[in-house]
Structure formats: structure tokens, C-alpha cells
Amino acid sequence: MLRLEVPHIDDPGAGARTIPDIVPQRQRRGQENDHHDHHHQHDRCATHRPDRGETTMSDHPRLVSRRDVLRTSAAAASAATIGTATGFVAPAAADPVKIRYATGGGIGPNEMETIVFLDHLKQNVLKNYGKAYTLDMTFTRGTPEAATLLASGQVDLATLSFSAFATMIAKNALPGGMTIVSDNYQDGHPGNATNTFFVPNDSPIKSVADLKGKKVGINAFGSAVDLVLRVVLKKNGLDPRRDVQIVEVSFPNMAPAIREKRVDCGVLVIPFLPTEAAKGDLRPLFTGGDAFGPSSVIFQVASNAFLKSNQAAVKAFLADYVDGLAWYYDPANRAKAIELIADFTKSPKPVLESYFATPRDYYRDIKGCVPAAAIQKPIDAMLEEKLIDQRVDVSKYLDLSLLPFPCAT
Structure with a gap:
């Protein structure tokens, strides 16, 4: 299988090494990700192959290549019907489109798609799920692995870091290219x-x-x-x-x-x-x-080939994603939101209460918007560090028109 590597910045022997007693190279597994939550459990939708170290979460379980995924988690919660924000409902389809999605290695609040599509929200908040599309979510070690799955055609959408994205573009790793369709979280915002x-x-x-x-x-x-x-x-x-x-x-x-x-x-x-x-x-x-300064660390991308054939499904997915963000940020839902996240991540509720969706959390645009400049600045730094050999113009790969609300230019 094609494996896309985000290049190391250090030359061999230049002082960069792994500390064996902290995290051996072959034992890093899910801890080498671009994000950080390390709690993993299986829900009823997870398919695990212990002989190959694979777990996927899906309404229609599938197999992926060896070492592609880690043990993961999901949770279900009791229902209480909640209204949603966008009002977008995709036309009913005879057969909903299956979107194969690779996470960026995080789980819980730092990678919101992992909690937006929990069963409680699917059943009570997300109006398009199961009608316009279904989701086959693969939990990866980190965004380099998500990039590998995207480049090899094993997923259609993924969460990528700016570094994984720029490396793919510079190497022309995905035939037909890809498009940034939504933000996830941003770092360096004053007040967050x-x-x-x-x-x-x-x-x-x-x-x-x-x-x-x-x-x-x-x-x-x-x-x-x-x-x-x-x-x-x-x-x-x-x-x-x-x-x-x-x-x-x-x-x-x-x-x-x-x-x-x-x-x-x-x-x-x-x-x-x-x-x-x-x-x-x-x-x-x-x-x-x-x-x-303010910069986008991770964001959502779609394969252009998939986007061309399934634009309505991607639009429905993004409408549900934004509705999910709105639900989590609504103070009326806070107790239930904390309960869901605590069950999913096994994080203590008081810890989640102390930061999630407050100024002590990362900045997120709850409409999913991200300015090109927030992605461009760190990618330009990659070029300066010789991580990529050509400038990547982010504006050529950014299309936020599929989001349910307009974004400021």
C-alpha cells in the first residue's frame, strides 16, 4: 500500500532521537498522532481485527490495510430530541451515499467530528444522516496516516493537518487532487x-x-x-x-x-x-x-473525485457537522454534551467542564469557516524549513461554498 510520510525535519544524527523509555518507536501506536486523546473503546458499530490491529467504526464495517487504524471508541447515549441550526435537509435518496472518513488521530473535543457523529446526535440532531449519507469512520494514528488512506483511495474525506495537506499537494499524492471544505480548530487565537x-x-x-x-x-x-x-x-x-x-x-x-x-x-x-x-x-x-499567530492546525478535506460525484452528500454531511457544532456550543445542551464526551473519551466530567467550549478551549468557528491565511502561514514556514520543495497556494484548494452558511472572505 502507498504510504505517505510527512518528512522529518531533522537529518539523521543531528541530535533528534526517540527516548526509548518514554515512547519506543514500535510501541507508539496511537500516541504519535498530531492530536492527543488516548482513550479508546469499542461501540456496537466498531469492527476489530486483533490479528491485524484494525478497528473501524461504521454502519457497514469494512477492512483496511494492516496498521491503518488503531483501537478506537464510540459511545451511545439516551435520546432527547434537540433542534438544529442550519435548517438544511438534503433530498431523500434511495440509497444514502457512504462517506469513508479518516480522522486525524485525535478523539473527543480536539477533533470535533469524532463527537459530532455519536449515536445520540445521529438520532436526535443530524437531519441528513442515514438519508443523504452514512459514515464509515476510520480512527487513525495521526494525520500522516489519514493522508495515506486518502492518497490510496481508501477514504473519501479526512481530517488533515496543514503539514500533511501541504506534503500531499507538493507530492501530487492524490490523483485528481483534493479540496479543503471545512475547518476543525485553530490555534493562537487571543482569548482562547x-x-x-x-x-x-x-x-x-x-x-x-x-x-x-x-x-x-x-x-x-x-x-x-x-x-x-x-x-x-x-x-x-x-x-x-x-x-x-x-x-x-x-x-x-x-x-x-x-x-x-x-x-x-x-x-x-x-x-x-x-x-x-x-x-x-x-x-x-x-x-x-x-x-x-492565529492559524488552522487541522481541517477537513475531500477527494475531488468523490466530491465531483457526490456533492450533495458532502453538502449534507457538512450541514450536519455544523449543526453538531451548534448543538455542542448551545448552553442548553451542556450537561448532555459533557455526559456524551465523558462517556466517549473516559475523561472526567470536571475536567471537561473546566475547558470544553469555553475560552480555555481551542478556537473553533462554529460555521466551519477558515480563512486561507490561517492555513497559508504555517505552510509557508514548511517551505522555509525545506519540508516541501514548492510553495502551496492554499486559496487554490479552499472551497467553503458547501458549508450551510456563507463565510467571510
């Missing part, structure tokens, strides 16, 4: 949570310049936070290849690694960010906003 690099309170590191000769933890080479680190280091006169040692640490293990001094500095993302920061023994050093 932002991915943050921390040091211990008692650390002598007081500025980015003090990281020279130190060990810094990120989740995976070539990930969004890896690029943030390198841009901020360069802005402060440090060479990422020579002046610091960058190591891979899974997101669930990052805070313990910082506290135990296995790394001098490490990045925390939601859902770990609010919980670990609240303990008071870690000090922020810099953020994703320091690198790019």
Missing part, C-alpha cells in the same frame, strides 16, 4: 487556549534563548507543534538542528517527562493542557501563537 511549551517552575530556563543545549519534547517529528518549536527557536537566534536536542514524547507522557526532568521543556495540548497547567508546578515558556 493555545498549544504551549512548558518548563518546571524551578527551571533555570527563563527565555527561549535559554533552551540552547537543552532537550525539548514534541509528540512527533514533522507534526504541527514540531514546526512551531522550530520557528520560535529560529526567531530567537537558535538553530533547531544544532542548538537543541528535539525528542519525541507521546502527549499523555509529556507532563510527567517535564516534571521528572527527562526533558527540559515540552509541549502540552488539550485535553492535557488545562489539567496539567492547573497543578501549578509548570511554567509556560512560549506558545503556538508566538510562531504563527
Whole structure:
């Protein structure tokens, strides 16, 4: 099977390595993703093949190639009919279109499609599900794997990071191309949570310049936070290849690694960010906003071939996605929303209450809109870092006209 790799930024032997006692290369599995939630369970729609390490969530289970998917989760909840926001209802179809979807490695609030399409919402909120389309959702390790599934024709839509997207475009990896159709979440917005690099309170590191000769933890080479680190280091006169040692640490293990001094500095993302920061023994050093300002980290893309043949189904899917966002952000639904997410992710309700859909959460446009500039800036940084060999003009691949509400230009 074709496997698309987001290239490592580091040259071999340039100081980048994996810390074996934290996250061995062959044991990383779901922890090397671009996102972070690590709770996985199976619901009645999940199909698991223990001989191949595969799990898919689908109304019509299917098999995918070995190592394509991780153990995953889904949850069902009791029903209470709720109104929706868009009012868009697709014409009934004799046979709903099956949309094969690859997640970007996250689960729960940091990747909203994983909770928008839970059974409770399918039954009570999403007007088009089961009529215009059904969803075959594959949970991946991260956006590079989602990109591989998209490039090999095994899925039709996917959540991609800007780095995975730009790599696919630069390599012309998907015959016929692809289109960005909706945002997922954005980082670096003033007044909202932002991915943050921390040091211990008692650390002598007081500025980015003090990281020279130190060990810094990120989740995976070539990930969004890896690029943030390198841009901020360069802005402060440090060479990422020579002046610091960058190591891979899974997101669930990052805070313990910082506290135990296995790394001098490490990045925390939601859902770990609010919980670990609240303990008071870690000090922020810099953020994703320091690198790019407001920027889109992950977004939804569709294969152009699938979009051409199934535009109505994609439009119905996006209408339901936006209705799902509106439902989760409606204060009237908060108790039920927290219950659903807690059941799905196995996260404590008080933790979810502390940040989800508040200013302590990532910024999300609840209409699914994203400006081209929010994706362009980090991709241009990829070109500067020689991760891609040509400029990618995001505006040529962005089409938000299928969303139910107009987006500001």
C-alpha cells in the first residue's frame, strides 16, 4: 500500500532521537498522532481485527490495510430530541451515499467530528444522516496516516493537518487532487487556549534563548507543534538542528517527562493542557501563537473525485457537522454534551467542564469557516524549513461554498 510520510525535519544524527523509555518507536501506536486523546473503546458499530490491529467504526464495517487504524471508541447515549441550526435537509435518496472518513488521530473535543457523529446526535440532531449519507469512520494514528488512506483511495474525506495537506499537494499524492471544505480548530487565537511549551517552575530556563543545549519534547517529528518549536527557536537566534536536542514524547507522557526532568521543556495540548497547567508546578515558556499567530492546525478535506460525484452528500454531511457544532456550543445542551464526551473519551466530567467550549478551549468557528491565511502561514514556514520543495497556494484548494452558511472572505 502507498504510504505517505510527512518528512522529518531533522537529518539523521543531528541530535533528534526517540527516548526509548518514554515512547519506543514500535510501541507508539496511537500516541504519535498530531492530536492527543488516548482513550479508546469499542461501540456496537466498531469492527476489530486483533490479528491485524484494525478497528473501524461504521454502519457497514469494512477492512483496511494492516496498521491503518488503531483501537478506537464510540459511545451511545439516551435520546432527547434537540433542534438544529442550519435548517438544511438534503433530498431523500434511495440509497444514502457512504462517506469513508479518516480522522486525524485525535478523539473527543480536539477533533470535533469524532463527537459530532455519536449515536445520540445521529438520532436526535443530524437531519441528513442515514438519508443523504452514512459514515464509515476510520480512527487513525495521526494525520500522516489519514493522508495515506486518502492518497490510496481508501477514504473519501479526512481530517488533515496543514503539514500533511501541504506534503500531499507538493507530492501530487492524490490523483485528481483534493479540496479543503471545512475547518476543525485553530490555534493562537487571543482569548482562547493555545498549544504551549512548558518548563518546571524551578527551571533555570527563563527565555527561549535559554533552551540552547537543552532537550525539548514534541509528540512527533514533522507534526504541527514540531514546526512551531522550530520557528520560535529560529526567531530567537537558535538553530533547531544544532542548538537543541528535539525528542519525541507521546502527549499523555509529556507532563510527567517535564516534571521528572527527562526533558527540559515540552509541549502540552488539550485535553492535557488545562489539567496539567492547573497543578501549578509548570511554567509556560512560549506558545503556538508566538510562531504563527492565529492559524488552522487541522481541517477537513475531500477527494475531488468523490466530491465531483457526490456533492450533495458532502453538502449534507457538512450541514450536519455544523449543526453538531451548534448543538455542542448551545448552553442548553451542556450537561448532555459533557455526559456524551465523558462517556466517549473516559475523561472526567470536571475536567471537561473546566475547558470544553469555553475560552480555555481551542478556537473553533462554529460555521466551519477558515480563512486561507490561517492555513497559508504555517505552510509557508514548511517551505522555509525545506519540508516541501514548492510553495502551496492554499486559496487554490479552499472551497467553503458547501458549508450551510456563507463565510467571510
